[in-house]
C-alpha cells in the first residue's frame with residue numbers, strides 16, 4: 001500500500017473548519033501523522049501552492065454504462081473522476097437498462113471491480129455511489145423496488161435526466177425512501193414549460209432565435225417538490241428531498257424559505273451554472289462574474305467584444321441550460337450562504353455523433369468531472385468563494401447530503417487516506433487529449449485551468465497520480 | 473449571350489454569409505452598390521455573366537421554399553455558375569444522414585458554394601468547420617435570413633432614395649449613393665416576431681442603416697423583443713410594442729410578417745380572425761402612417777390575415793420589387809463571397 005510524505009503543504013480540513021500549513025505522513029495507505037506548522041516552519045507556505053484536502057465527492061455523474069459505452073464506460077468515467085480529484089462518484093441510474101433492480105446494481109459493482117482489477121498493488125479507482133431509479137424503467141408509473149435497492153446498497157433514488165413526473169409518485173417515493181432513511185434526488189423541471197426548449201429564455205435566446213427555456217420551468221417544479229415534501233414530512237419526518245443542479249435565482253429563494261421552515265431539503269449547483277452563462281451560446285467565453293459590471297448589471301457581449309467564438313457550440317447545450325449571468329451570481333450566493341449544500345458536476349459525457357449536429361438536435365450535457373476543480377478555483381481566484389468554502393462544497397457538503405457512512409468527515413490519524421493533492425500554481429490545458437472521459441463535449445476545450453491534480457488517494461490506494469508534462 | 477467578366481469586384485473580407493449582425497454599414501453599402509451593377513448588367517433577361525463560370529453552387533434546402541430557392545438559382549445562373557438544387561426532405565433526416573455527412577458528400581462531388589436553408593436555428597454554423605467553400609445562410613430556423621434583409625434594405629433604398637427633408641429635390645443621382653441612409657425614417661415590422669428570422673435579420677440591417685425601427689406584434693409573439701429593445705444588444709436601438717397604431721404612426725414603411733396557423737396550437741394566438749382584426753395591415757390602419765407609406769412582405773402571404781389584399785396590391789406595395797431585387801442582391805452576395813476566396 002501507499003507510503004507518502006506530504007511536507008510543507010496547505011492542508012484544508014473542512015470537517016474541522018481548519019486550514020493552514022501542515023505536513024502529513026501516510027504509511028501503507030493509512031494516515032500516520034498530521035502536524036500543523038507554525039512560526040518559522042510555516043513560512044513561505046500559502047494556499048496558492050500545493051493544497052491537500054479530502055478527496056472530492058460528486059453527487060451527480062453519468063457513467064453511461066450499460067447502454068451508451070460510446071459516450072463513457074464505468075472504467076473511463078472513473079479515470080475521469082480521479083483526474084478531476086474525486087474519490088467518490090455518485091452514478092445516476094439513467095443507463096439502458098436503468099438501475100432499477102438489485103440485479104442491475106450487480107453489473108455496476110462488477111464493472112467497478114473490473115476497472116480496478118489489473119492495477120498494481122497500492123493502486124485503485126475512485127469508489128462508486130449508486131443511485132437507484134425511483135420508478136420501474138424510469139417510466140414514472142410504478143415504484144421501483146426501493147427497499148431491495150436500499151438493501152443492495154444504493155445511496156438514494158433519482159429519475160435524473162427527467163423529473164419525477166407524477167406528483168403522486170413523488171409523494172409516495174419521498175415517504176417510502178424516508179422510511180428507508182434515503183433521499184430522493186429530483187431534477188426539477190416542468191416539461192409543460194420546457195418542451196422543445198433550447199436555451200435559457202432571455203436576450204441570448206431571443207437574438208439567436210432559440211426556443212426559450214423559462215426560469216419558471218425550474219422554479220415551478222421546485223415549488224411543487226417542496227410543497228409535497230412539506231406534506232410528507234408531517235407523517236414521515238425522515239423523508240428527505242435533494243434538488244440537483246439548481247440554476248435560477250427563484251429556486252434558491254424557495255429552498256432558503258423551505259429551510260427556514262425547517263424542511264429537510266438540500267440542493268446542489270454544477271460548476272457550469274455557477275461560472276458560465278448563456279452568453280457562451282452566442283460565442284462569449286468569459287466567466288459569468290465577468291459578464292456583470294461593477295453595479296451588477298449585465299454587460300452587452302455584442303458591443304464589448306466578448307463574442308470570441310462561433311455561436312451555437314453544442315458543447316454549451318445542457319439541461320438545465322446555461323442561465324443568465326444574474327442567475328449564475330445567485331448560484332454563487334447560494335453556495336456562499338449555505339442555501340446550496342454541494343457542488344455536483346452533472347458530468348454528462350456524450351459521443352461526438354450526438355453533439356456534431358444542429359444545436360436544436362444536439363444532446364444535452366457537459367462533460368465536467370475533470371474540469372470541476374479548475375472552474376471552482378477560477379471562482380475562488382475571482383473572490384467569489386473562499387478556498388475553504390469551495391473545498392467544503394466538494395467534500396463535507398455532499399457527504400452531509402448523503403447522510404451516510406462514507407467514513408469520517410474529518411481528516412484524522414489512523415484513517416485510510418482519502419485525499420486529493422493539487423497545485424494551484426500550475427495550470428493544465430483542457431483538450432480532447434487531456435480529458436480522460438470518452439466524452440469530449442466540454443465548452444472549456446482550449447482553455448487552461450488552474451489547480452492541476454497531482455494525486456488522489458481513495459481508501460488508502462492511489463486512484464490518480466500526475467504523470468508529468470503530458471497535459472500542457 | 474455573355475457580357476464577359478467586366479465586373480470588377482471590391483475587396484470583401486467575409487468568406488461566408490451566416491448572419492448580418494456583424495456586417496458594418498460600409499459593407500452593406502458595398503453589397504448594394506455591387507447589386508446595382510449586376511442589376512444594370514443583367515437588365516436584359518437573356519444576359520449571362522461569367523463571374524462564377526466553372527463554380528459549382530449547391531442549393532441545399534431542408535425546408536420547402538420555392539421563392540428563395542428559385543431566386544438563388546436564377547442569381548447563380550446569371551453569374552454563369554453550375555447550379556444544383558437539393559431538397560432534403562424529412563426522409564433523409566430519418567435515414568440518419570447527418571447534415572455534416574451531407575455537406576461532406578457535396579464537397580466531395582465538387583460543390584464550392586453552398587446555399588443552405590434549415591429549420592433549425594444555427595444549423596449553417598456547423599458547416600464552415602468541415603467545408604472548404606463558401607456558405608450562404610438561406611434562412612435558419614427563427615434566427616436569420618440574411619439575403620432577405622439585404623434585399624429589403626436594397627428595396628427601401630430604391631423606394632426612398634432621397635435623404636429625409638429633400639423629397640422635393642430630384643431623384644438622387646449616383647453621387648448621392650454613398651450618403652444614402654434611413655436616418656429619419658420610421659420602419660415598422662408587424663407580426664410574429666418571435667418565430668421570424670426575417671424580423672431578426674432586418675433588425676440588424678435597418679438599425680445599421682439608421683432607421684427608427686418599431687417591432688410590433690401581440691405580446692405572445694413579441695416575447696423577448698421587449699428586453700432586446702430595452703438593452704439594445706449590439707447597440708442596436710429599436711422600439712418594441714404591442715400597440716400597432718403607435719408602431720404605424722407616421723411610418724415611412726411597414727413590413728408585415730407571415731402568421732402561421734401552427735402558432736395557435738401553442739396557445740400563442742386565439743385565432744387568425746382575431747389576429748387579422750387586431751394586427752392585420754389594412755388601408756384603414758395605414759391611415760396613421762405617412763400618406764405615401766410603403767408596404768413590404770417577405771412572402772408567402774396570407775392575404776386577409778396579416779395583410780389585406782388591397783394593401784398588398786396597392787400603390788405603396790413593394791412586394792413585387794422585393795422579389796425582383798432578390799436576384800441582384802443574391803448575385804452580389806455570391807460574387808463577393810467567391811471573390812473572398814476559399815479556405816486559405
Ligand SMILES: [Zn+2]
Nearest residue numbers: 160161162187
Ligand atoms: Zn438532471
